[in-house]
Amino acid sequence: MTVVNSVLFMAILGIGAGVFLAFASAKFAVKKDPRITLIEASLPGVNCGACGFPGCSAFAKAIADGKAPLDGCIPGKRSGVPEKLKLIMETDVDKLTVLFEEAEEDAEKALEKLIATSGKEVKAAPPKPKRPTQEEIESYKEKLKENSRATLIFAVLPNINCGICGSPGCAAFALKVAGKEENADKCVPGKRQNAPEKVAKIMELSQSEIQKIIEDTSGEPAEIKKKFES
Structure with a gap:
């Protein structure tokens, strides 16, 4: 009987610990800054390095951190990238988070919705450059x-x-x-x-x-x- 009670106690303790950890994980999880994802979706994505950063991801983070100019993406200047980045940076982070979640974390769709609801004219992005084989x-x-x-x-x-x-x-x-x-x-x-x-x-x-x-x-x-x- 003592053995059975011990097993039951350990099982209950394990379940309780699992529930607590799940709650704590959800409660204290650090949400990813949606601006970085949306900024990267706005860029040509060719990782050319013309901005001075090692790739589009690094440039996107630098923009979100305020450490890079909005017009730093040279290939994107003619396709409205600076305007898109300005719109993203001027939009409340909570609103961007909601848009991102509503778009099921599809950055392209979230960006389209942001532009559509902003009432501002933004140039359509041209097809991304094709990399050679x-x-x-x-x-x-x-x-x-x-x-x-x-x-x-x-x-x-x-x-x-x-x-x-x-x-x-x-x-x-x-x-x-x-x-x-x-x-x-x-x-x-x-x-x-x-x-x-x-x-x-x-x-x-x-x-x-x-x-x-x-x-x-x-x-x-x-x-x-x-x-x-x-």
């Missing part, structure tokens, strides 16, 4: 071997293959720029690294000057980039 990236890198000027241009680009320029990777873009089919300014992430200015210098080089740089650096992108840093 690894096969495409490698195929264009192979073609660089046949174009020394494009090889130098490729070296001074960010080499993140974000797709913002519309080309399937940085190597493909470098080939187009070398052939004067594209303007280096289309490399948005590269602007922070002065890539357009470096490309302009490369375009002015003679073929013999280009060949000397290739020979001096053994064609290594990192070494080539150093040549244009100063």
Whole structure:
């Protein structure tokens, strides 16, 4: 009998502890800031680094913390991103939480509802840049071997293959720029690294000057980039 009572007591104690822990977990749970999720949903999502942060998630958190400018997303400037971020930051957090929950934690839907109920005009976001496949990236890198000027241009680009320029990777873009089919300014992430200015210098080089740089650096992108840093 004593054994049975002990088992029952332990069972009741275990159930009580479980209920208490569940209650405490719900009561004291730290809710995720909905602004971060909605801000990230407003961004292009290409993680280009042009904002100065390591990816869109880091930039979204910095915005929510007031540590980054609303117009810091360079690719998003033309698609109304600053306006969306301003709307999110000006909206009460509790209201954002309700919208997020009503949208079943679907950030895109919550953002659409926020814009619709705000009464403000916000530009529709264009389709997100399409990232190239690894096969495409490698195929264009192979073609660089046949174009020394494009090889130098490729070296001074960010080499993140974000797709913002519309080309399937940085190597493909470098080939187009070398052939004067594209303007280096289309490399948005590269602007922070002065890539357009470096490309302009490369375009002015003679073929013999280009060949000397290739020979001096053994064609290594990192070494080539150093040549244009100063």
